[in-house]
Amino acid sequence: MKIRTKLIIILIPLVFLSIFLISYIGIVNFTNSIRAEIIEELKLIAINLMDKLSRQMFERTADITFLSNNNVLSNPNVTLSEKMNYLRSMERAVKAYSSISIYNNNGIKIGDTRNVLIGTNDSKQHFFQEAIKGEIYYSPTPTLSKSLNQYIIQFSAPIYNKDKEIQGVVVANYPINKINDVFNKIVSPHAQTESNSNSINIDLVSKNGTIIFSNHDRKSILHTKPEIQQLISSNNVENTYALINRDNNNSIINANEISVSSSQGSGYLDYKGSGWILILSEKTATIFSDIQRIVNQYIYIAAIIIIVSIIIILLIARNISLPLSKLMKKVIELGKGDYYSKIEIKSSDEIGELAKKFENMRKEINKVNSNLNKLVEERTSELKEANYYLTLKEENLQKLNKELIIADVAKEEFMSMVSHELKTPLVPARGYLEMLLRQKKIGELNEKQKKFMDIIYRNILKVEYLVNDVLDVYKLDIGKLRFSKKVINIRHLIDVIENDLRLLTNEKNIKLNFEILVDKNDYIFCDQKRIEQVFSNLIKNSIDFVPVHFGKIDIEVEIFSDKSFVKFSVKDNGPGIPVNEVYNLFQTFYQIDTSATRKHGGTGLGLVICKGIVEAHGGKIWIDKEYDKGACFIFTLPLVNDKGRG
Amino acid sequence: MSIKGSNESAIRVLVIDDNKDTTELLKDFFETEDIECIIINEGRKGLEEIRKEKGLYDFILLDLTIPEFSGWDIFEKLKKEKLVESKNIIIFTATTKTNNEIDELIKDGVKYVLKKPFSLEELIKIIKL
Numbered sequence: 001m002k003i004r005t006k007l008i009i010i011l012i013p014l015v016f017l018s019i020f021l022i023s024y025i026g027i028v029n030f031t032n033s034i035r036a037e038i039i040e041e042l043k044l045i046a047i048n049l050m051d052k053l054s055r056q057m058f059e060r061t062a063d064i065t066f067l068s069n070n071n072v073l074s075n076p077n078v079t080l081s082e083k084m085n086y087l088r089s090m091e092r093a094v095k096a097y098s099s100i101s102i103y104n105n106n107g108i109k110i111g112d113t114r115n116v117l118i119g120t121n122d123s124k125q126h127f128f129q130e131a132i133k134g135e136i137y138y139s140p141t142p143t144l145s146k147s148l149n150q151y152i153i154q155f156s157a158p159i160y161n162k163d164k165e166i167q168g169v170v171v172a173n174y175p176i177n178k179i180n181d182v183f184n185k186i187v188s189p190h191a192q193t194e195s196n197s198n199s200i201n202i203d204l205v206s207k208n209g210t211i212i213f214s215n216h217d218r219k220s221i222l223h224t225k226p227e228i229q230q231l232i233s234s235n236n237v238e239n240t241y242a243l244i245n246r247d248n249n250n251s252i253i254n255a256n257e258i259s260v261s262s263s264q265g266s267g268y269l270d271y272k273g274s275g276w277i278l279i280l281s282e283k284t285a286t287i288f289s290d291i292q293r294i295v296n297q298y299i300y301i302a303a304i305i306i307i308v309s310i311i312i313i314l315l316i317a318r319n320i321s322l323p324l325s326k327l328m329k330k331v332i333e334l335g336k337g338d339y340y341s342k343i344e345i346k347s348s349d350e351i352g353e354l355a356k357k358f359e360n361m362r363k364e365i366n367k368v369n370s371n372l373n374k375l376v377e378e379r380t381s382e383l384k385e386a387n388y389y390l391t392l393k394e395e396n397l398q399k400l401n402k403e404l405i406i407a408d409v410a411k412e413e414f415m416s417m418v419s420h421e422l423k424t425p426l427v428p429a430r431g432y433l434e435m436l437l438r439q440k441k442i443g444e445l446n447e448k449q450k451k452f453m454d455i456i457y458r459n460i461l462k463v464e465y466l467v468n469d470v471l472d473v474y475k476l477d478i479g480k481l482r483f484s485k486k487v488i489n490i491r492h493l494i495d496v497i498e499n500d501l502r503l504l505t506n507e508k509n510i511k512l513n514f515e516i517l518v519d520k521n522d523y524i525f526c527d528q529k530r531i532e533q534v535f536s537n538l539i540k541n542s543i544d545f546v547p548v549h550f551g552k553i554d555i556e557v558e559i560f561s562d563k564s565f566v567k568f569s570v571k572d573n574g575p576g577i578p579v580n581e582v583y584n585l586f587q588t589f590y591q592i593d594t595s596a597t598r599k600h601g602g603t604g605l606g607l608v609i610c611k612g613i614v615e616a617h618g619g620k621i622w623i624d625k626e627y628d629k630g631a632c633f634i635f636t637l638p639l640v641n642d643k644g645r646g
Numbered sequence: 647m648s649i650k651g652s653n654e655s656a657i658r659v660l661v662i663d664d665n666k667d668t669t670e671l672l673k674d675f676f677e678t679e680d681i682e683c684i685i686i687n688e689g690r691k692g693l694e695e696i697r698k699e700k701g702l703y704d705f706i707l708l709d710l711t712i713p714e715f716s717g718w719d720i721f722e723k724l725k726k727e728k729l730v731e732s733k734n735i736i737i738f739t740a741t742t743k744t745n746n747e748i749d750e751l752i753k754d755g756v757k758y759v760l761k762k763p764f765s766l767e768e769l770i771k772i773i774k775l
Contacts, residue, residue, distance in 0.1 A: 430763045
């Protein structure tokens with residue numbers, strides 16, 4: 001896999017994962033902290049409201065306490081209408097009451113700031129009964145005033161005279177709307193628009209669960225709601241602000257609400273506290289609408305970050321992989337033997353370094369290579385020169401060879417011609433002599449004629465031998481002496497030779513002894529006529545030198561112990577050969593003593609021919625220097641194994 | 647050179663050789679041996695004679711070295727045209743280069759190759775055998 005692909009595969013999921021994790025943690029923390037903040041804020045609002053409510057209640061309690069000990073109301077000298085006017089002026093000043101009434105000790109309403117229901121007997125009413133006992137009373141739950149046609153909270157107190165005697169009861173009717181005024185000033189800090197300004201639901205509940213005030217459900221006032229009942233019973237709201245966990249509360253409060261409650265525990269001075277519970281709740285949807293917006297923005301930003309990251313990753317991958325693949329291409333080219341294209345990669349990282357090193361290496365290789373090339377060129381040109389001279393020499397040699405071949409052919413032709421020209425005249429000469437000497441039909445010769453003819457005949461034969469010898473030597477010299485070799489049995493060969501040689505030796509009265517130590521299965525591969533010629537030459541040589549009448553020639557044939565060669569020895573009882581002449585004896589046209597030629601005849605070519613024939617058969621010929629009874633010629637020929645060619 | 651009408655039982659030989667001394671010798675020799683002998687000194691004429699009278703001769707004595715149309719040429723023709731059986735040909739030769747060629751002749755069925763100067767005794771032995 002390419003580094004580029006690897007980087008992309010690794011980095012892109014990494015970016016996704018990290019952005020997801022950061023987002024998740026961020027959103028969760030953000031949500032939690034927002035929620036906590038909201039709860040804190042709601043708590044503060046609740047406390048603040050409760051405080052204000054307590055102040056109102058305290059003020060109303062203080063008002064009624066003031067009226068209870070008021071000199072005007074208890075003074076018998078002040079008329080009822082003056083008292084009412086006094087109360088009306090106070091009502092106007094305080095702006096908190098819908099009406100203020102005065103009752104006599106019998107519970108009959110004797111005066112009212114609104115002049116309604118005067119004379120009504122309220123002696124059975126709770127507010128009267130408590131007040132006539134000397135208590136300052138306020139109703140824990142609002143009551144519907146039929147005359148005022150509104151919900152009111154009644155504050156009642158006894159009217160004392162100077163002697164601390166109860167003269168009657170004063171009742172101030174505090175309308176719930178006034179509480180509403182307190183709560184109306186509360187606006188959710190999270191509400192963004194005017195329409196949302198009342199997004200906080202406020203419920204004021206009495207100790208027994210009766211709803212005293214609700215800013216969102218007016219009809220529920222003086223009624224109870226089961227969910228609120230349950231809320232009050234399940235939570236200890238006496239002295240603490242409690243968060244109503246919407247999730248834990250099944251259907252009591254909407255799951256999308258955050259609520260806090262605050263109770264009005266103890267009052268102060270004459271106000272003893274109402275035991276009311278204030279419940280604030282705010283819709284999470286409202287709260288989180290802006291959070292949702294933030295989250296949406298965050299998602300957009302995350303998407304942009306991801307896209308930008310991917311682009312950056314792709315660019316980085318390209319940035320890393322492009323020079324690398326470029327370098328790789330160059331290195332491959334280098335490996336293929338292209339040492340000339342420059343490796344140039346502009347990159348400051350390790351790849352750039354590597355490329356620089358490779359470039360250096362390439363230069364070095366190029367240098368070495370060019371040196372080598374130069375050397376090779378030099379050597380090549382040297383070789384070419386040498387080759388040229390060799391070709392020239394070879395051409396010369398071929399020319400020479402051709403000339404030699406032509407010369408050889410010419411020599412052979414010449415030899416053939418000489419042979420023919422020398423021999424042809426001998427035919428009639430020899431033939432007629434033979435006829436004269438042997439044919440009875442042409443008449444007998446006398447003794448003298450016969451003797452002369454014999455001499456002529458012998459000399460013609462000598463010329464014949466001489467011509468043959470000269471031609472043989474000539475052929476040996478130009479390498480044209482040809483042999484037709486066959487596998488020959490040695491014993492058979494010796495028999496033939498013995499027959500031929502005896503003719504010669506018997507004529508001269510020479511003793512010829514054969515000692516043959518060969519097996520009847522010993523063979524040589526030879527030209528029989530030529531081997532016969534060797535023997536004949538050697539014997540003729542000996543015949544010429546052995547003493548007349550006592551001549552003796554011994555021929556020995558034996559096999560080497562390793563069965564490789566057969567050895568032929570020809571020994572005579574002649575004068576022998578001086579040691580210093582042994583070497584020259586086998587040289588062309590050489591005879592140890594030229595006078596001997598005249599004495600003994602012979603051409604001096606016989607031994608040369610013998611040497612040529614023996615060596616052409618793979619054998620050797622030499623003179624045994626140890627032999628002191630005469631001359632001893634020895635020659636060897638290779639044996640044939642199993643009748644095959646040796 | 648017809649010899650028709652002569653003694654039917656006598657041996658007849660044809661000698662083809664350009665050397666007149668040699669042919670004269672052979673003529674004289676065969677005369678003493680009672681052998682009928684025809685001499686021809688030219689190659690072409692010899693071949694024509696053989697073509698004409700091939701059944702007549704017991705032996706053809708052929709010299710290899712004849713100018714213009716040699717004994718070799720004659721032998722080739724004889725072989726090609728199957729005029730004479732090779733065993734009835736006696737070859738004379740004075741050259742020495744032809745050792746291998748002589749082997750070839752023997753392979754072709756020639757029984758007698760005489761090297762010049764041959765002995766007359768040798769020759770008569772062959773013919774009278």
